[in-house]
Amino acid sequence: MSHRNYSEKIKEISGVNPYKCMKCGKCSATCPSYNEMDIKPHQFVSYVLNEDIEALADSKSLWKCLSCFACVERCPRDVKPGKLIDAARQIVVRERGGDYLSADEIPELLDEELPQQLLVSAFRRYKR
């Protein structure tokens, strides 16, 4: 796939119109993983718009996003950076193939403190 196609694919999966972003930075202000990210949430949009998906795919941010969706919740423009990065992640996972998490491993990983939601998002992230 060309860069353009990747970019379109991200828009399609996420259902986000990145042009709506007004660059207010509320997503970055909201993000709990901000300090661990190399590309910051408010920058996701420009990577998609500039069709620089490779950089986004190679970024640490892809795997640092907790999918907490605070940015999705608070974005005043319905741009939802969390969905964009989620889409980028899905593309990478699809391309890479293989499962990074099998259901058999779950019991071992279970922890009283662990929110159920995390399992769901882990499956979304690490399994085809």
Added chain:
Amino acid sequence: MPLTENEFRPKIVAFCCNWCSYAGADLAGSSRLSYPADVKIIKVPCSCRVNPMFILRAFEKGADGVILCGCHPGDCHYSTGNYYARRRMTLLFSMLDYLGIEKGRTRVEWVSAAEGVKFSQTMNEFVEKIKSLGENVRLGDLRCKN
């Protein structure tokens, strides 16, 4: 969209009230929001001016779809016109449906003067819908022609 041969181009009549929807169509124009040329607009002072006879007439003369646009309920320039139009059209459309004229061929949409985008979207959708229904052959004459 250039004209291509054999492509079905529906005839669509749009009645627009002067105060909201006609202005909405103007705004769609000045904002260059395109919709198919199949749509031809007739200006009426208010949606309540549209007599069911006009709609039947359009179908009889070969229209494939008729849409009526007026101010949003509550925003009628004449206060109440669109409420009457709403009842009339509800009954007329239901009757046409009863006679076998698919419901998708008739539509009422409330479009304000500020809703150029909605106007254009509505017309795009409506034309698509009519294209999917194909040519209207039913109301040309409700009786057997031979």
Added chain:
Amino acid sequence: MQRIGVFVCHCGSNIAATVDVKKVVETVLSEPGVCHAEDYPYMCSEAGQMKILEAVKEKKLTGIVVCSCSPRMHEATFRKAAERAGLNPYMVEIANIREHCSWIHKDMEEATKKAVILARAAIAKVNLNTPLQAGESRVTKRALVIGGGIAGIQTALDIADAGYEVDIVEKTPSIGGRMSQLDKTFPTLDCSACILTPKMVEAAAHEKINIYTYSEVDKVTGFVGDFTVDIRKKARSVDSAKCTGCGVCQEKCPSKKSLNEFNRGLNTRSAIYTPFAQAIPNVPVIDRDACIKFKTGKCGVCEKVCQAGAIDYNQKDEIITEKYGAIVVATGFDTIKLDNYDEYAYNQSKDVITSLELERIMNAAGPTKGHLERLSDGKAPKEMVFIQCVGSRCSDNRGKSYCSKICCMYTAKHAMLIRDKYPDVNVTVFYIDVRTPGKNFDEFYRRAVEEYGVNYVKGQVGKVAPLPNGKLLVQGSDLLDNKQILKEADMVVLATAIEPEASVRQIATMLTASIDTNNFLTEAHPKLRPVESPTAGVFLSGVCQGPKDIPETVAQAGAAAVKAIGLLAKDKLTTNPCTAKPDELLCNGCSQCANVCPYGAITYEEKEVNDHGIRETRRVAQVNGALCQGCGACTVTCPSGAMDLQGFSNRQIIAEVDAICR
């Protein structure tokens, strides 16, 4: 048979680039009734209009079709041209081949085809046009201003100064509006009350101005030049004629727990109260929901202490019916509710406040007597954070899509005032953009940064969290530094979006004035008629039309006044001739049309008619042409087709349908 001339406008390249105008001219020549067709680069120009005049003369035209821009743009122009040529102006029809054709289609062949069809429909209509004569109606030389804020006051003063009677209807107990709640005003930092109070006094003292406070508009009927309005004077429970404004009743009132609306609910007031010291009129009202006398029947303290004997518990709402020629809406704004914005902790912490609340805190007459302090513990703040665009510029459904326009400037004002009065307080402003178009506005903002050391950070705040130590943790981002910022603040001020006062929707409905999805009243034209409503005789002043600061509001208030004066100065108005007209011979007298007429324009009378030699008395519909606004509701209700609408007759519309479907 009409003799119709068709004039196709190029509109420069606006039309001609997409529509083959020559082909349109050529094609329409074969339409029935058409005996002349030509094209011209700008039909609306003087030279273009001359083309019409010449053709009418040479070809003895009886009807005209102009294929051009929207009739909303130039129908009036071409009607006047026809009149100059000696034709009845209503013998003109416009085919809208710009907004409805050339601007939305790209393919020339297709656009040209459509233009021809639109022209054909207009020609079919003109073939059935008949000359129409506009009637006349009288103008009541009195104006109504709804809303007594700075917009309403200024409009009323300007109209009154021109010599016309004006009534102001204000729903709160005093005129003054939002401006009376402000402490200082930008960009000059002068005191709001100091410049507003003289205007309030001037309005109250003006012999042509009559103020109804604590009153609301109940009902509006009629039309431009001749509105009839019912004003509900709510029971004040105090006789304005007797009250001296001494204030003893308020001091002695034992019920003191009602939230003080004027101070945005930051402190309390008595049940009998005047909203603020400079209130006009200086006559208190009794809040009957809070008053012990009204709740339990026992108390009556105010009555006992009032030496003027002005307290009247039995006062009732009074309806005043008055006629007006013009109505100006100046209903103003309020800040939005912040219930949807949990992340800013407005409902969790007393130290998160709106900017309007800060105005009251900074004001000497406010809840803290003008001392900047935290409402939670009364301590002086050291770190203050201002958050911009709270609820503004939001395209999600939590806030408003528009920019509230005034926040950037008043936040700079607040920051500057705080740094000036309390130099030890650090002030940080989180902004998305700083918007300062306006005379001396950007200079003002720059002074806040350069002279007063206000810390502006580009980046919206994501979250405000109350901490156990009583402080507020502000989590923001600095987009230019690419850093996330965590700041412990003592107070957070939210630049809350403004929205039209909630009552405006009801008022707009009564006036049949249109309103947009944000509840702002719609102007007749966004650029060229910004202070008029599309509803004739209704004018817009202030924020009810869109966000504005004080100078803009005052300018618009003056403009609305001028438009109203222009109307009031006329003795007679010409009425829309496109009114309903019954055919007496076809009328059944069934009254269905009268049932649907929103204007009460249809009456019935027993009338002798001559129906092809049969003379008899029949019950027939009569239309009052001055009342009829030409909606056409009656025409469709009429089962016999006796009622028709001039200018939009059944036959005309059917001819258009036929032309389009041909």
Added chain:
Amino acid sequence: MQELVNRAKELLANGTVQRVLGWKAGDMAYNPEPSYFESEADLSEFVYDAFCGANLSKYMIEASKKEGKTLVFLKPCDSYSFNQLLKEHRVDRDKAYIIGVGCKGKLDIEKIKKEGIKGIESISGIGMEDACDTLKIGTLYGDKECSYQDVMLERCHVCKGKDHVVFDETLLESRDTVDSERFHEVEKIEKMSPEEKFQFFQKELSKCIRCNACRNVCPACSCRKCVFDSTKFDSAQKANVDPFQEKMFHIIRAFHVAGRCTDCGECSRVCPQGIRLHLFNRKFIKDINEFYGDYTAGEDINQEAPLTHFEFSDREPNEERG
């Protein structure tokens, strides 16, 4: 029946009324026709039996213009039509003396003929004093019998009720005749596919010969001049010039009487081609009831009519039924 004649004679004699509007015996037992009776002598031809289906209320429009009062006999369903005309100011209540007459269901001669009974010479068992269970029919081919109920008019099977909504006095007993669901037929059509619906109505309407009987008999079609006869809509009745009205006649007519039609069933009764015209009107009635609450035209003259009234919360035209 004699009671009616006696009462009419009284009212004529004491000057209460100037004339009587009732039914006159026809040339056959099954075709009495509406008639004025000016004198006692005229009344010898008066008849009221199971074939007096004709709704006399529309004649009261003309009668209202005449000198003095007219005595009119109205069956329960006819009284709805009269009331509706009253609401539309088309009849003058002061010019009418209304005797509400009882009804045991009226008969459809076409249905009798469909039973295979031909050459009818006489029919008995149709008087108001009869049991009205079985008809005894004398024909050229001998005596026949058939069930009264089986040959009743369609409208009587779905009767609105046997109470008069307007009257000065009532005479004769009624009998409940309802044995069908009023909207059953309409519902059946609603369930068809668009193509089936169209086929159905095309078949029905292809029978139409545009004789205008439905329009002429309809009490709601009381316009001084029908739109189909005027030039106001370019829909005038000029054959081959503009066929618009030809094609749309029944739809337009149904819309014109929507909210005003009392479902008196006269249109279907008089149609010489047997078109079930009530299927149009009843569809509107069903929709009105469903969308805007139960409404029976003519029942209460002070009630707001559905098409000249609205609620802010009315349904949207595009909404799917359900």
